[in-house]
Amino acid sequence: MGTKALHVMVVVLMSLAAVSCTGGAPDSDESVPTPGASTSAAAEPTDRLENRLASLTDLEGRPLYIEPESRTRALLEAGSTPPPVEPTYSPTECAPPQEFTPPPESLEGVWGRSNLNDGEYRLEVWIYTAPEEELVEYLIPSDVEVDALCQDFAFSFSGITQNFSYTLRDSPPVAPHAQRYHYTVTQDGSTTRYVTIAAVNGTVATVVTLSTDEPADRAMSDAILRLAQQATQRIDEE
Incomplete structure (x- = not known):
């Protein structure tokens, strides 16, 4: 069973759920602080990642909104500790043998998004930045066969149940290590369709997630592939 791939996708979606519960479109006069690192050794790569994020655009060519350091840091720290409520899976065989896998200790990251008011x-x-082997181990499942991936399951935590259904998993040529997932999540009778690309190129990694009410068309899928490729350009190639 594809427990490692399953774990990665659940972590990503739990993060999105947390943002959805607390997030909102930024106020027009809100200042965006520059993400800082905990040590001077980490400050330069993090700053360079923010510059790269600032050069990316959404599907309409508009700059991404860069989340303030406080929210980014809070989510990174939340992802480094086990969830306070143990999640449950149905069927139970879809549960990974290890519920929590911590990220690399040296993981730093920057976070951007499209404007939430668009609706479409x-x-x-x-x-992210961290040692390459650690990024690959955390984000890119290499020991999972496509046919073995648990395709349909329910995931419950904190009184919320989400039904997952995978429709595609492959390895697009956007970086030396990459995985793409197409899947749907149904909650309270409402279905959202996702395309997520995780990619690692040296010490740089990205997770790009597009969510829509209707299936993403070819143009949208191609756009986020290009976005993932841009985001994972090696720092030493800039």
């Missing part, structure tokens, strides 16, 4: 789609872009 939601775009989330994370760009």
Whole structure:
């Protein structure tokens, strides 16, 4: 069973759920602080990742909104500890043997998104930096066969139940290590369709997630592939 791939996708979607519960479109006069690193050694790559994020655009060519450091740091820290409520899976065989896998200790990241007021789609872009082997181990499942992936299951946490259904999993040529997932999530009778691309190129990684009410068309799918490729350009190639 594709427990490692399953874990990665659940982590991504739990993060999106947390943002949805607390997020909202930024006020027009809200200042955007520059993400800082905990040590001077990490400050330069993090700043460069923010510059790269600032150069990316949404599907209409508009700059992404860069989340303030406080929210980005809070989500990174939340992802480094086990969830306070143990999730449950149905059927139970879809549960990974290890419920929580911590991220790399040196993980730093920046976070951008499209404007939430648009309504047609939601775009989330994370760009990370950490040692390459650790990023690959955390984000890119290499020991899972497509046919073995648990395709349909329910995931419940904190009184919320979401029904997952995978429709596609492949390895697009956007980076040396990459996985793409097409899947749907149904909650309270409402279905959202997702395309998520996780990619690692050296010490740079990205997770790009597009969510829509209707299936993404070819142009949208191609656009986020290009976005993932841009986001994972090696720092030493800039």
